[in-house]
Amino acid sequence: MRSLHERLHHEARAYAGDDDRPLAAYTGLMALYATTVLGTAAAARAFRRELPDPTPWDIALNALATHQLSRLIAKDPVTSPLRAPFTRFEGTSGPAELKEDVRGxxxxKAIGELVTCPFCTGLWVATASTAGSVFAPRATRLATTTLAALAGADFLQFARAAAQHAADETP
Known part of the structure; x- marks a missing residue:
């Protein structure tokens, strides 16, 4: 009879085929995330922190802030030193955004995929923002307001660039 480790390894190979899919590392990242969430919930309970009652405004603010911080972490040139141990620079993918390939x-590889994917990073950012709203609501609101303002400014930059491009194309 095969051991549990052998069976899991067989299933991982069957799932991945010829691709490198680090299922054990993904499992580790999921465990880290779950442990962080459970630890945060336990700390909130131990310190008798009240859970916030988010308004639609809070949700919109957090959505914009999560979008912005996730893109800053996953794509911004200034944060490339954080991604460098896990990625290889390939060029640019858009205004103020880098294209990087995951390595290792x-x-x-699993961490590289996490830190280069704004969708993946977004879960961690949104969770941190939620924890911040429990433990440091005023500071978290200030940070999310700042990030949301930056997201709005970025969208306005794109709109202005598109308008300028359209004006340049008009005969």
Whole structure:
């Protein structure tokens, strides 16, 4: 009879085929996330922190802030030193955004996929914002307001660039 480790390894190979899919590392990242969430919830309970009652405004503010911080972490040139151990620079993918390929295997590859994907990073950012709203609501609101303002400014930059481009194309 095969051991549990052998069976799990067989299932991972069957799932991945010829691709490098670091399922064990993904499982580790999921466990880290779950442990962080459970630890945060336990701390909130131990310190008798009240849970916030978010308004639609709070949700919109957090959505914009999460979008902005996720893109800053995953794509911004200034944060590339954070991604460098897990990625390889390939060029630019848009205004003020880098294109990077994930490198390595196992945990290195899984972390690389996490830190280069704004959708993946967004879950961690949104969770941190939620924890912040429990433990430091005023500071978190200030940070999310700042990030939301930056997101709005970025969208306005794109709109202005598109308008300028359209004006330049008009005969």
């Amino acid at each position: 295997t196992g945990a290195r």
